[in-house]
Amino acid sequence: MSPILIKTIQFFLSLSILIVLHELGHFIPAKLFKTRVEKFYLFFDVKFSLFKKKIGETVYGIGWLPLGGYVKISGMIDESMDTEAMKEEPKPWEFRSKPAWQRLIIMLGGVTVNFVLAVLIYIGMAYAYGDQYVPMNSLKDGIAVMEPEIGDEIGIQTGDKIIAVDGDEIEEFGKVFMEIVNGNSITIERDGRIIEKEIPVNFIATLLEDEDRIQFLSYRLPFVIGQVPKESHNLDSGFRELDEVVAVNGNSVTYRDEIIPYLEANKGGNLDLTVKRENGTTEVISAKVNEEGKLGVVIGGLTMQELADRGLFKIETKKYSFFEAIPAGIDKGVTTLSGYVKQLKKIFNPETGAYKGVGGFAAIGGLFPSTWNWPAFWNTTAFISIILAFMNILPIPALDGGHVTFLLYEMVTGRKPSDKFLEYAQMVGFFLLIALLLFANGNDLYKWLFK
Structure with a gap:
């Protein structure tokens, strides 16, 4: 299976999980407060649905446009822009008829679920895999x-x-x-x-x-030869796999970076390299340096543990009991959110140029590994869940945060914004989101075409 296909499958699986659970965050409190939910959709059903089935008063379905999902709650101005029902007298089961505190809980449900989900994933990963890192x-x-x-x-x-x-x-x-x-x-x-x-x-x-x-x-890593390709100009020089360069022209070296100046200074020439064999013996090899300052070999061959065993660094492994994993997972969730907020501040500051790195679906898909790896999949899913939680709580009309902002205004002032104002605000927010979507995915397209 191709790496791109594997990334795509992981992307859609992760996105589907996050969207469904986010919308459940709205759906469950709405039901608890006896608010009618007309639709519950994974992806958007513009013009038609891939699947739909009505159960009770709610139509459950899957749309064809994978830009998100939604629950359509009666008596609420949302992305459907269905304002006809708003012209009628409020019904007891409608969103607009419920107390402000209930409406606030319904609107906060999605982002709450996203953050809690991320924390639960981090707790599970801490318990199952622990932490391994280089101090x-x-x-x-x-x-x-x-x-x-x-x-x-x-x-x-x-x-x-x-x-x-x-x-x-x-x-x-x-x-x-x-x-x-x-x-x-x-x-x-x-x-x-x-x-x-x-x-x-x-x-x-x-x-x-x-x-x-x-x-x-x-x-800082040693210069260990992992492979000598058949097309290498040093194929017949005498290099073997796992040879480690320990001296150049008689000068002792330990790390790759110490060899680079010699290569740069001898482009198109030769160097006498002392290599240490896997069996511990040494040999001096006259190696050719091409015009680019390369030896034409693939560097590698040692695992992280082998490097640690040589004393270059330490690898710490921390295991967690179930109860120890809980605060560790919470801390990881808070730390990840804090880091993302810092990144967002950089993006909103034009002087940083960080806006050039804003990406769309291709960039998000690129976060997933090219081979199937469950720990990496869940770690990436948790990260995206935190992104969704934070982005959705921003005070932008058409996002949950926009609705929350208007509800807090109502609770503080005792005055509810008019339906017409909410309708216009929803439209402005919708166009802002479309612009952001076009910009982010346009960045992806530009990078693919020109970089």
């Missing part, structure tokens, strides 16, 4: 900056130890990238000195200029 302070000789030009933008270089971002200590290497993206300042240790660097406002724009270079940070 930042265990990196023996600091980090490797794979893209020096990007590293120069924020003033970090290979060998630095990243201590904190915005004054908050970085405990796990896996979290450092997003912390830097969302942060404003970085604290590093270099040659025993503590240095504070400001992260440029437009740093995200710099990253987005070439998305192939976004992952510019790595562990």
